[in-house]
Amino acid sequence: MNQTKTEAHSTKFASTNRTDLWWLEPAATGFGFLCFVVYTTWAMFQAGYYYAAPYLSPLYSPVLMVDPSAPGAAPVAHAWFGTWPPWWPKFLPPSPAMLVLFGPLAFRLTCYYYRKFYYRSYFATPPACAVTALPQNNYKGETGFLLFQNIHRYTLYIAICYIFILAYDAFRAFFNHGQFGIGVGTVILVINVLLLAHYTFGCHAYRHLMGGRLDCFSCPNGKEHLGHNLWKKITTLNENHMFWAWVSMIWVGFTDLYVRMVSMGVWHDFNTWGH
Amino acid sequence: MAERTFRVWRGDKTGGQFVEYKIEIDKGMVVLDAIHRIQEQKASDLACRWNCKAGKCGSCSMEINGKPKLGCMTRMNSFKEDEVITIKPLKTFPIIKDLVTDVSWNYEQNKRIAPLKLPPRPKDGKYRMYQRDADRVQEFRKCIECYLCQNVCHVLRDQHKKDKFVGPRFMIRLASLEMHPLDTEDRIEKIKNEYGSGYCNITKCCTDVCPEHIHITDNGIIPLKERVVDRFFDPIAILLHKIFGKKKSS
Numbered sequence: 001m002n003q004t005k006t007e008a009h010s011t012k013f014a015s016t017n018r019t020d021l022w023w024l025e026p027a028a029t030g031f032g033f034l035c036f037v038v039y040t041t042w043a044m045f046q047a048g049y050y051y052a053a054p055y056l057s058p059l060y061s062p063v064l065m066v067d068p069s070a071p072g073a074a075p076v077a078h079a080w081f082g083t084w085p086p087w088w089p090k091f092l093p094p095s096p097a098m099l100v101l102f103g104p105l106a107f108r109l110t111c112y113y114y115r116k117f118y119y120r121s122y123f124a125t126p127p128a129c130a131v132t133a134l135p136q137n138n139y140k141g142e143t144g145f146l147l148f149q150n151i152h153r154y155t156l157y158i159a160i161c162y163i164f165i166l167a168y169d170a171f172r173a174f175f176n177h178g179q180f181g182i183g184v185g186t187v188i189l190v191i192n193v194l195l196l197a198h199y200t201f202g203c204h205a206y207r208h209l210m211g212g213r214l215d216c217f218s219c220p221n222g223k224e225h226l227g228h229n230l231w232k233k234i235t236t237l238n239e240n241h242m243f244w245a246w247v248s249m250i251w252v253g254f255t256d257l258y259v260r261m262v263s264m265g266v267w268h269d270f271n272t273w274g275h
Numbered sequence: 276m277a278e279r280t281f282r283v284w285r286g287d288k289t290g291g292q293f294v295e296y297k298i299e300i301d302k303g304m305v306v307l308d309a310i311h312r313i314q315e316q317k318a319s320d321l322a323c324r325w326n327c328k329a330g331k332c333g334s335c336s337m338e339i340n341g342k343p344k345l346g347c348m349t350r351m352n353s354f355k356e357d358e359v360i361t362i363k364p365l366k367t368f369p370i371i372k373d374l375v376t377d378v379s380w381n382y383e384q385n386k387r388i389a390p391l392k393l394p395p396r397p398k399d400g401k402y403r404m405y406q407r408d409a410d411r412v413q414e415f416r417k418c419i420e421c422y423l424c425q426n427v428c429h430v431l432r433d434q435h436k437k438d439k440f441v442g443p444r445f446m447i448r449l450a451s452l453e454m455h456p457l458d459t460e461d462r463i464e465k466i467k468n469e470y471g472s473g474y475c476n477i478t479k480c481c482t483d484v485c486p487e488h489i490h491i492t493d494n495g496i497i498p499l500k501e502r503v504v505d506r507f508f509d510p511i512a513i514l515l516h517k518i519f520g521k522k523k524s525s
């Protein structure tokens with residue numbers, strides 16, 4: 001019993017008495033998200049092969065402007081504002097994705113779930129529970145620079161617009177040159193918008209705005225407030241928000257890959273249009 | 276019967292060391308039983324706080340193999356057969372002796388929170404509250420004040436911001452009051468400025484350790500953060516609040 005006395009707990013970064021693989025989850029999620037970011041950035045800079053009639057990659061939707069000379073580009077008729085402007089700086093590829101990706105990106109980066117995961121994986125505050133966080137002289141949490149996270153509900157409004165846009169894209173994927181039909185790509189695009197809707201409509205800010213903000217679900221007359229009904233439904237999605245966040249994100253990447261491969265002629269799209 | 280090895284931290288606020296104990300474990304024992312056996316057979320002066328042995332009094336909080344847990348709810352058969360079991364006091368609160376810490380800071384935070392303020396009684400003298408409203412706040416009332424969430428919260432544990440953030444346990448107390456259909460008190464400004472909702476970075480360790488499985492972050496803290504956004508950061512909500520100017524959103 002005459003060992004030297006020590007503190008019960010170490011204050012060193014990442015110290016813990018946990019014996020399980022506590023680093024696995026932050027490492028895996030950190031790596032998974034990094035892969036997605038690398039893929040999307042690469043796909044964005046391709047500036048082509050994002051369209052294979054009648055499928056449009058979700059990373060490039062909505063198509064605001066089109067450079068018709070790019071391989072695998074959408075028809076100019078699809079673009080909201082016509083052809084790509086000649087003044088566009090040469091060092092930036094004329095990629096429609098560049099104009100629209102900020103919306104979903106801002107939504108995901110300010111999402112409460114993503115915040116949880118990247119504060120853990122990338123900022124180690126804390127890396128895992130009961131594992132010493134990266135020491136900071138004056139930790140401010142979300143009161144300092146990170147105050148901007150409070151715009152999340154505005155990014156939600158943008159994300160909801162994207163759901164409608166992507167739903168329209170999925171609808172258009174049933175019509176090839178005006179002819180109704182269905183292909184593997186159609187199914188992939190429909191699943192994509194469904195997964196994104198499950199993620200978006202399970203958002204914490206949405207749950208608050210639709211009903212959670214009420215103090216009383218039964219006022220003024222004891223009858224159930226519509227907000228309570230909505231809140232309950234959103235809660236069922238919200239309980240699995242992490243799941244929807246991941247599957248919808250992976251599926252978006254896969255959808256882009258599918259359209260890209262079909263557009264490049266690498267993969268064959270099985271469909272009822274017979275080509 | 277099987278012999279198991281325990282490393283228990285022994286000491287006080289001036290420091291201490293791990294002491295190893297080997298004892299026989301019977302079927303069905305929990306970690307708190309093992310501690311009692313150590314007290315009985317090896318170290319009668321080993322200090323440990325406990326009361327109910329049923330996971331309801333919140334006294335026996337400790338860190339078992341690095342995880343904040345209730346000693347009385349952690350079964351011995353949840354460990355591998357040859358695993359050495361390390362037991363430490365909570366990190367976030369000052370050590371009194373061995374496994375006992377001084378959690379009085381928590382009671383001080385509780386006192387800072389304005390209690391439920393009811394409106395005047397209706398004419399028939401009866402307050403009414405419906406089940407669906409009770410359900411939401413009921414979840415928070417399951418809290419047994421074990422302070423495992425306060426212990427694991429890195430804001431208090433590693434960033435030492437006890438002067439800025441009341442911690443998850445009191446965020447859910449605030450949530451239970453703010454979401455109470457009869458409450459007329461407005462605590463939103465204090466939630467932001469005094470109780471420090473912005474210090475929580477929603478990394479959810481409080482939820483992970485809560486023995487009552489309260490959705491501390493999803494149902495308590497995030498909704499409060501959203502209410503703070505309504506009041507302070509969302510220009511549209513601020514405008515609506517100015518026009519309709521209700522004291523509480525109901």
Ligand code: SF4
Nearest residue numbers: 428475477478479481
């Ligand atoms: S979610 Fe917030 S309150 Fe809970 S442990 Fe994490 S930082 Fe602390």
Ligand code: SF4
Nearest residue numbers: 418419421422424485
């Ligand atoms: S909220 Fe859960 S973890 Fe926190 S003190 Fe209450 S019962 Fe314990």
Ligand code: FES
Nearest residue numbers: 111112113203204
């Ligand atoms: S909280 Fe995840 S999308 Fe809003």
Ligand code: FES
Nearest residue numbers: 327328333335347
């Ligand atoms: S002794 Fe009461 S909770 Fe463990």
